Amino acid sequence: MRKMKFSEAIDDAIAQAMAADSRIIILGEDVQALRRNLLVRFGKKRVLNTPISEAAFTGAGITAAMTGLRPVVEIMLVDFIGTAMDAILNHAAKVEAFSGGRWKVPLVIRATCGGGYGDGGQHEQSLWGWLAHIPGISVVVPSTPADAGGLMFSALEHPHPVFFLEHKLLSDMWLDYLGGASRKSVDFDVPFEGTYGQVPSKWTKIPLGQAAVRKTGTNLTIVSLGVGVHRSLECSKILQDNNISAEIIDLRTVSPLDIRTIHESVSKTGCLLVVDEDYQGFGLSGEVAATLLERGLSFEYARVCTSGTIPFSRKLEDEALPNVKRILDASLKLVNKKV
Amino acid sequence: MDLWVLYKQMLRSRLFEEAVSVLWNEGLISGEMHLGTGEEGIIAGIVTQLQEGDSLALDHRGTSALLMRGIDPILLMKELLGLPDGLCSGRSGHMHLFSPELLAASSGIVGSTGPAATGFALAARYLRTGKLSISFFGEGAMNQGMMMESFNLAVTWNLPVIFVCKDDKWSITTHSRNITAGNLTDRAAVFGMPTYEVDGSDVREVWISARKCLNRARAGLGPSFILATCSHLEGHFLGDPLLRTVRKPLSELPGITIPLMKSLLQSGGASALSRLEGLTIILNQVGKTIRDRKREIRDPVKIVRKLLVTEKMQLEKLEAQVFEELAGVISSITSE
Numbered sequence: 001m002r003k004m005k006f007s008e009a010i011d012d013a014i015a016q017a018m019a020a021d022s023r024i025i026i027l028g029e030d031v032q033a034l035r036r037n038l039l040v041r042f043g044k045k046r047v048l049n050t051p052i053s054e055a056a057f058t059g060a061g062i063t064a065a066m067t068g069l070r071p072v073v074e075i076m077l078v079d080f081i082g083t084a085m086d087a088i089l090n091h092a093a094k095v096e097a098f099s100g101g102r103w104k105v106p107l108v109i110r111a112t113c114g115g116g117y118g119d120g121g122q123h124e125q126s127l128w129g130w131l132a133h134i135p136g137i138s139v140v141v142p143s144t145p146a147d148a149g150g151l152m153f154s155a156l157e158h159p160h161p162v163f164f165l166e167h168k169l170l171s172d173m174w175l176d177y178l179g180g181a182s183r184k185s186v187d188f189d190v191p192f193e194g195t196y197g198q199v200p201s202k203w204t205k206i207p208l209g210q211a212a213v214r215k216t217g218t219n220l221t222i223v224s225l226g227v228g229v230h231r232s233l234e235c236s237k238i239l240q241d242n243n244i245s246a247e248i249i250d251l252r253t254v255s256p257l258d259i260r261t262i263h264e265s266v267s268k269t270g271c272l273l274v275v276d277e278d279y280q281g282f283g284l285s286g287e288v289a290a291t292l293l294e295r296g297l298s299f300e301y302a303r304v305c306t307s308g309t310i311p312f313s314r315k316l317e318d319e320a321l322p323n324v325k326r327i328l329d330a331s332l333k334l335v336n337k338k339v
Numbered sequence: 340m341d342l343w344v345l346y347k348q349m350l351r352s353r354l355f356e357e358a359v360s361v362l363w364n365e366g367l368i369s370g371e372m373h374l375g376t377g378e379e380g381i382i383a384g385i386v387t388q389l390q391e392g393d394s395l396a397l398d399h400r401g402t403s404a405l406l407m408r409g410i411d412p413i414l415l416m417k418e419l420l421g422l423p424d425g426l427c428s429g430r431s432g433h434m435h436l437f438s439p440e441l442l443a444a445s446s447g448i449v450g451s452t453g454p455a456a457t458g459f460a461l462a463a464r465y466l467r468t469g470k471l472s473i474s475f476f477g478e479g480a481m482n483q484g485m486m487m488e489s490f491n492l493a494v495t496w497n498l499p500v501i502f503v504c505k506d507d508k509w510s511i512t513t514h515s516r517n518i519t520a521g522n523l524t525d526r527a528a529v530f531g532m533p534t535y536e537v538d539g540s541d542v543r544e545v546w547i548s549a550r551k552c553l554n555r556a557r558a559g560l561g562p563s564f565i566l567a568t569c570s571h572l573e574g575h576f577l578g579d580p581l582l583r584t585v586r587k588p589l590s591e592l593p594g595i596t597i598p599l600m601k602s603l604l605q606s607g608g609a610s611a612l613s614r615l616e617g618l619t620i621i622l623n624q625v626g627k628t629i630r631d632r633k634r635e636i637r638d639p640v641k642i643v644r645k646l647l648v649t650e651k652m653q654l655e656k657l658e659a660q661v662f663e664e665l666a667g668v669i670s671s672i673t674s675e
């Protein structure tokens with residue numbers, strides 16, 4: 001067993017895969033600096049700096065994947081995917097279906113996501129529900145270093161397009177770049193367990209579509225992902241003091257969605273709270289409820305999500321994103337409704 | 340051209356942004372902070388010539404342009420501090436500043452000021468004859484498809500836009516030339532608009548070329564393109580890791596070199612030669628940063644000041660005025 005930081009674990013899993021599979025290449029803006037450790041080991045032919053041309057290099061990543069390479073395309077912040085959305089929506093997601101299953105796109109798109117460091121609404125979105133909405137795209141959102149590495153390792157062997165989202169609050173490297181964390185004067189509400197932890201000595205695959213139960217409980221199921229998992233765990237301690245036992249499910253992948261694990265838990269607790277940093281409307285939080293209803297389950301339901309454009313002001317931002325207080329209030333209300 | 344007006348605006352902007360830098364370092368401003376220090380010559384040479392009804396599409400370094408356009412500096416500073424009574428109610432921060440009164444909109448999405456200025460110009464043509472729009476962007480944005488699409492649209496529709504490319508040679512850690520084909524001015528010229536290349540650290544050069552572009556746009560003769568060189572005195576953004584490494588090697592280097600060497604020597608991967616090539620790329624990046632610092636930085640504020648030093652009294656008076664204004668901004672914010 002080793003201990004690693006969040007982004008370090010992802011890079012380490014990529015390195016292990018790159019050493020074994022020469023088809024894996026990395027391309028994106030500034031990757032020769034951001035992934036300099038991979039650059040000096042694998043050379044510039046496999047770690048390529050791109051111009052600020054997301055539409056071109058994402059689109060090119062797709063056809064390169066169709067013809068033998070296994071590209072990891074980096075979109076610095078998932079918010080910037082807007083400029084390359086056609087490549088994702090109409091190409092990466094559709095090639096396999098259009099070709100009658102005969103042509104696959106083994107592409108990984110790696111991007112940072114999430115807020116909590118005061119960069120404003122064009123740099124702090126989650127967008128995982130928006131991306132997972134598109135049939136043909138898998139979306140991974142890890143919450144610990146071990147999961148991050150294991151899921152990346154899986155993504156690199158997955159025969160279909162995978163979006164790999166790395167929450168900035170979990171990555172000290174990105175917090176340094178974007179949050180100015182080098183300043184001694186700033187403090188972020190970083191969940192330590194998510195930023196640094198034990199990882200296997202050799203990476204093995206964590207299957208996509210398998211949620212993890214982070215804490216078992218009987219009164220209430222909280223489904224979350226990314227930083228939301230840590231916020232929910234923190235909240236569950238307070239709930240415990242109030243004799244409420246919460247079960248915490250970390251989805252790990254949005255799509256495929258591990259509905260079985262959620263179903264099992266909710267049929268036990270009868271009570272579901274979705275904590276989702278992505279936008280509330282038309283997204284993951286509604287999808288989880290709808291899917292359970294389709295399965296004939298009846299349960300109490302609430303959600304804590306982000307409802308509008310994320311404000312720049314740190315104070316307003318903290319109120320806009322799912323925080324422990326909002327999760328606690330929603331949990332108490334929900335459990336009281338049940339009795 | 341009134342150098343006194345230009346210098347005053349550039350100094351106002353410089354002092355304001357130096358104050359921003361202090362506040363950011365003290366942790367009072369969150370997130371990233373891209374300053375425009377070093378590009379004041381470009382901004383002043385253009386913005387001081389605008390009229391009421393002209394519009395501005397600003398990139399992630401829009402603070403300086405808004406100040407020179409006449410935004411209330413207290414409102415602006417409050418916005419950067421995320422205060423509820425800031426310019427945008429504390430909701431925008433420096434990358435997403437908006438002023439409907441000044442027809443100024445910013446975006447942190449690289450390349451997006453192309454379409455924005457094009458639409459501003461379209462509205463101007465129908466509703467505000469003789470008015471125009473400015474698109475400010477970095478040379479990195481020249482590789483964004485929407486920027487080229489905007490050039491085409493503006494030329495084919497003959498719109499009153501001035502596309503202003505502020506070339507500081509760098510896109511964050513990447514030397515733009517390494518990822519950019521051909522020559523940028525040629526690239527703009529093929530769309531069939533007049534192009535100008537100027538030293539952006541000399542506000543006079545910018546002003547003169549801008550004058551021609553503005554006249555042309557106001558006369559309904561269509562868009563133009565200016566490529567103005569500059570250096571960003573604080574690197575890409577405050578706390579820039581590349582600059583930090585160069586400025587404080589003792590504290591920064593170990594965290595970088597130890598994992599780098601480990602990875603360089605790890606078995607499995609490229610040949611020794613390719614690995615060394617990779618290492619060279621990183622060393623070049625750092626070396627280029629150092630060289631840029633030493634030789635190439637031309638500070639536009641100092642350059643214009645030099646032209647005015649002979650008029651000592653007037654200069655001192657003006658500087659005292661600008662200092663006083665900024666002191667007023669700071670004290671009005673701290674007093675609350």
Ligand SMILES: Cc1ncc(C[n+]2csc(CCOP(=O)(O)OP(=O)(O)O)c2C)c(N)n1
Nearest residue numbers: 080083447448449477478479480509510511
């Ligand atoms: C669409 C998009 N891609 C990437 C980024 C990240 N990014 C912010 S600034 C920047 C570099 C821009 O370089 P340049 O256009 O030369 O402007 P400069 O910052 O040097 O002024 C990048 C890549 C972004 N904001 N938007």
